[in-house]
Amino acid sequence: MPGATWRPIAVNFTNNGQAEVRGVVVHIMAGTLSGTDSWFRNSKARASSHFGTGKGGALYQWVDTSDRAWAQAAGNGSWLSVENEGVGGDRLTDDQLDANALVLAWAHERYGVPLQVATSPSGRGLGYHAMGGSAWGGHTSCPGSRIVAQLPEIVDRAEQLAGGTHHQEDNDMQLDDAVKLGSWVPKTFPKQKGLQDGEISVRTALGSGYAYAHIAADNSTAILAQLGAQAATIDKLADALGGGGLTAAEIRSAAEAGAQAALDRLGSALTTPEG
């Protein structure tokens, strides 16, 4: 998934085993992202998930979504899974809500997953481990009632992600063209913290993390178009130079560092979460 850090594992999944994608299942790790990352590489674990988040906003992908991760027993073949750093009774952090929303919005785009909360294995949308009952391993406290109460907020944020660029496309052909060219698609996050009146927050996948920039709403269309065009340029450059000794990923990473510097020069309030 674009925007996730690809951390493939060699064991603990079923190759080509995803029969369908009814939705995304939210879990709690009862541990840390780094601990989970090493546990999933141990063949004794007999467990994995497609995605994992850290409290600071890191988003890992361990298993390709055409392969079946081992996260919720009988629900594995028809649902994607997200493990979240934390222990029982925790709430997801604001950054984790964003990361889960990114996965749901992508599953919506890619697999037509409806942007709604699911409450049983026969439903579709954003579900949670406990909803599967004993058939899903009887994990009645995963991810916990506090996180289940946050699922509507994740759906809300996924709707903003899914709708954000469409809204802009209606108004501006230049942005529409730029977005079609680039895989690095700017998304708007109207709810991002610290916004002043008249500003919007723009979030772009940048290397293994994200860049957030607060920009004046008046300028947003032009800047989003610029970011989209820049992304397309980076991709084309990386593909063109990929045969010259450096890998396409190395070139892309160097170009993205340049883009980050350009964003800094815009004088934007810019933060990059861990990861």
Ligand SMILES: [Zn+2]
């Ligand atoms: Zn679980």
